[in-house]
Amino acid sequence: MRYLPKSPADRESMLKAIGVRSVDDLFAFIPAEYRLERDLKVPRQMAESEIVDWFRERSRENGDGYASFLGAGAYSHYRPVVIDALISRGEFLTAYTPYQAEVSQGTLQSIFEFQTMICELTGMEVANASMYDGSTAAAEAVMMAARLTGRRSVVIARSVHPEYREVLATYAFHQGMPLSTIGFADTGRVDIRALEKAITEDTACVLIQSPNFFGTIEDVAAIADVVHKRGAKLVVSIAEAVSLGIVEPPREADIIAMEAQSFGVPLGFGGPYCGVIATREQFVRQMPGRLVGQTTDRNGKRGFVLTLATREQHIRREKATSNICTNQALVALMVNIFMTIYGKIGLRELAKQNLAKTVYAAKSFGKHGKLLFSGAPRFNEFVIQTTEDPKAINSRGLGHKIVGGLPLKKFYPELRNASLWCCTEMTTRSSIDTAVGLVAESERSQRTTDEESAVQEVGR
Amino acid sequence: MKHVTQKATRHVNQNEGLIFEKSSPGKGAWRLPPLDVPDVDAAELLGSSERKDLGQLPEVSEIEIIRHFTRLSTWNYAIDLGMYPLGSCTMKYNPRVNEVVSRLEGLANGHPYQPEKISQGALRIMKTLSDCLIEITGMDDITLQPAAGAQGELTGLLMVRAYHESKGAPRKKILIPDSAHGTNPATAAMVGYAVENLKSNANGMVDVAALSAQMNEQVAALMLTNPNTLGVFEQEIHKIADLMHSKGGLLYMDGANMNALVGKVRPGDFGVDVMHLNLHKTFSTPHGGGGPGSGPVAIKKILRPFLPTPIVVTKSDGTLGFDYDRPQSVGRVRAFYGNFGMFVRALAYTLANGPDGLRQTTEDAVLNANYIRKGLEGVYDLPYSTPTMHEVVFSDKLQLKKGVKTMDIAKRLIDYGFHPYTTAFPLIVPGALMIEPTESESKEEMDLFIEAMRAIAEEVEQDPEMVLQAPHSTRVSRLDETAAARKPVLRWKPSQSH
């Protein structure tokens, strides 16, 4: 086996040193009835070239070469090549959690920079070293709010990513945390009046997303007013990090739970991504996840360490803030490098291109289908309602190498034939035009069918 | 320094400040293509939601970024540099072909919501990996969704709870041995269970008599790590499983130490009902400085209805798809389908090994740990003499006489060119030195390690003060963790000049 650095002679001499005759003697302690006396039924050992071929084949079966209009919590942005060049360095790739600070300063300093940039972008005072993803970050943020307030129930906006809501439901269920959901207004924004009614004396927090699942930017200040008046905390989820380049961050929030995938992390069929929690300094001891802090060594030299570890599972065990152990360090490093590359000016320009493409697309689609939620500003997603089932339109799109927007019926049956479209800097005008053509074609043929059936009705 | 190590030599490394200290207006490392649609006025579109300033984000050029992160990287120790014997962490070689195949266009750029028709490649990878892991564990089914081991534990216990609820009542308690990982009790608490501690016997194993006394109809499950955190296989596992099952309880296995079993023993065969795997340990996906991990949960048939949604199914036309319609499911534990990129890597590792390679890997891992045990026995105190598998736990009892603790020995090991072992865990061994070499170490590397550990033991006798001050060869000496925790500085601020 090519990964194993031992010759048969090495093994022999080691067995001799240990004082056993064969390697089986080392397993003799295990009751014989449980020892596996046959080969595992897994594929035979393959050459590297065969492995590459096998996966290349899978890659070809996986949407390679399509122009996609999918967003909905996973965004296609350009990944500067510098990212992979740097994260492929073995010193980053093959190191473990930086518990031994003296030999982990590289990882620690980069996390400290990450925490700083997340604070700058979100307008919060502290950020952790990362969480699994945006969905679990939101769930953990909600549980954090419950610890902060000593209250138990949670109000969630229905315009939060449906799968984030599902994850929260799973986490909250056994914590005895009742969840209630509030709807959205015609603008796509949180229905403020419903919100006012939903908050009670026992509401620990309200969870919203901005830009929300429909791409609509929430009026966070107005929502925060309502929430804070009742002594609850406001948790804001951000799924599209690039929005922070041009959309004012939800500074009025108490906790921000973010998905940073947009910052240089491959779509990768859904993971690994990079969640983050950011909050105010006064709440830091209730924050889950790892934190890196600055300190000095014995000679007064600046250095970095994992800190405030007493919040964590390996010390507090069943009283810990969370059971989280690993984070997403390598993915956070991608995010860190991405933020460094685009920086103060580039990130705004990047976000502006997203905005421009989306404005063009929404306007073009709106000429044929019905553009929903047009009464509030949006970032890079929009909802189009068509006469025909969007699944049928998308299915024709595949023939043109186009992956259309996400049909929303599964999550929001009341929106009927609506679908959620996303444009980023990667979306070309010509692919937008092609996709618009498909919708236009669909609407024309639907009208014709309607007219035909109308004629038939009359004729009957 | 009396002993000159053969493994490491000092070399110059570059100083490097924080990236913010390199920033100045007008520099940049980005360039966007020209817009092919009309430009827009952000102020008009966004109104008061428009952001005007990005604060302290840096402005630096590409070469500065390359140098910055390359310099930082040289301050890290890594598996690629040498032995990384962290017990319970399984720091094995991370094959490079894994990285290559996970970056293939269709896999790296696949959107989780793209139609199933054009997702067959990803689905096939998930299905093939699932089949392999089911066979390796001897279980009946699996979910790949959990993002890491701790989330796997959560998912497993959620299923345990759902199972008991389906039988009438969720029960109240989870039994956890005192040698367990901290995630176990933290997870049980998250699922709403009370934690009851289970004492180990004199051999470091579950005390079956104590278990028998503590087991009753209130206990939902026993969370057991096997081999346990001492590296000892629970020899009476059949009795333990029978005891649990006789009172309607389930046996949960923490699969953190699966690297000792693959191809030799299958948890499904010795009575385990539910277990998680750590793909970043046993299946070679890179640790990456602390993540991403991946924590699939394998189960017996009885738990199948409760698997998280969605699951991968083979449809009547032979293609693969997702099934979301599962009324008894515990729900979702994260968005989408899990850390897919890690599935690709774990499968590439499995294919590179095949049945013979997987077995040889386990044998080598156990051989290596026993070789180290033999090489250090007598020099360091071995609190439990029970045969060990893939890792061995010593204590600092002998060195403590000179005032030297496990952490000091660990820090001194850095000067010899090694990453420290795991210190102060498991909790049942005061002053533990927990060493897991994995199969990836050659005899030469381990001989150097044994030599280094023996040399340190001598240094403790002759010059304990020098060991207490270690490491002596790193960029920074021991850092003031107390100051860091008393007045936390968790971000850079512009006023902070250095």
Added chain:
Amino acid sequence: MPYPTDRKYTKEHEWLKLDGDTATIGITAYAQQSLGDIVFVELPKAGSEVTAGKTFGSVESVKAVSDLYAPASGTVVEVNPELATAPEQVNKDAHGAWMIKVKLKSPAEVGSLLSAADYEKFVAEEGGS
């Protein structure tokens, strides 16, 4: 180590000094020493109730957390504000760095606590085991 005789002690290593029906409570020199450098002290708010034998807060060192157990029941009337920003006071002077003042429900409860001599003996036994 001499323990001041003007107060009472618990097996959980807290001390309690009675003044009328108000008790001043802190942790012992032995406790601070075994904890090591204290980095954070979590205390209840003034006005909250504490119950004898139940936790009322915690002290943290870099790598450990210990719960604080109330030696007697009552209402918290004052919390040492200094400890929020300077937890190291507990390390410097454990018997001076008080944590909370409690108006006791029944000051007689205090009678059952350990004397300085008994506590010293208890610590000697515990330390030796």
